[in-house]
Amino acid sequence: MVESTGGDRCEDARCAVQAERRMFIRDVKPYEVPESLDDLRGPSGGVVELPHTLLWAPGDGRIDLDEKGGVGLVYRAVVAEGAVADQAAILNRDRLVEVWPELLLPRRARELWETRFPRLRDRAGA
16 A cells, blocks of 8 residues: 555555546646747847746846847747747747757647747757
8 A cells, every 4th residue: 555645545556547647737738839930030139028927037037148048048938938929029030940959848848849840850859
């Protein structure tokens, strides 16, 4: 017998079945993907301002894409949290393709983008 996370006791096989049925937010969270990479016309450098709906962090949401870690922070937030309008305004097509392999993204968001844009998948495998 093992203790389940709910505090009740269960047989090993029953706990395994309960664990398999767990649902994670990452598995059902909706992610938006633009129709075309050409829709991404944001700046390739400089300072961008992200609203708190995209990046939950203290401060004014101003991030310099040219500073170390800036582009990764912005692009991860916009891909994972942004609506298509946010993505079009903030992401830059060429910069996204350049940094795609290094972006730390939720698995499903990465899969959705790479399914729509095989160029990103090919770049990630390079």
